[in-house]
Amino acid sequence: MGVTVYAISPSSPQEHEMFLMQNDIHFEIFTDLNYEFGENFGFLDLENNSIFRGYVGANPTSEQLVVEVDYLVGQGIEQVFEVMEEL
Numbered sequence: 001m002g003v004t005v006y007a008i009s010p011s012s013p014q015e016h017e018m019f020l021m022q023n024d025i026h027f028e029i030f031t032d033l034n035y036e037f038g039e040n041f042g043f044l045d046l047e048n049n050s051i052f053r054g055y056v057g058a059n060p061t062s063e064q065l066v067v068e069v070d071y072l073v074g075q076g077i078e079q080v081f082e083v084m085e086e087l
Helices: 012-024 036-041 073-086
Strands: 006-009 028-031 054-059 066-069
Touching: 006 012, 006 066, 012 028, 066 073
Parallel strands: 006 028
Antiparallel strands: 054 066
16 A cells, blocks of 8 residues: 554653564654644543544645544554545
């Protein structure tokens, strides 16, 4: 499909490293310590102390962007792939 996967989380880089090793995952996780990314895209609700899963898909050629906030996003990975193909 030709996509690059990055993850962004408010967890520390040390927590990310442990998570990657424990789960044999091979993509980079960026740290959102100031919660800017999470708040801007709706993945964090600081007022209610909530974190949501989801994804942001971007096509650098067409500059199309899709944002999906869905706690069960990992269970519907085929649907995520379809959205990425449409970008």
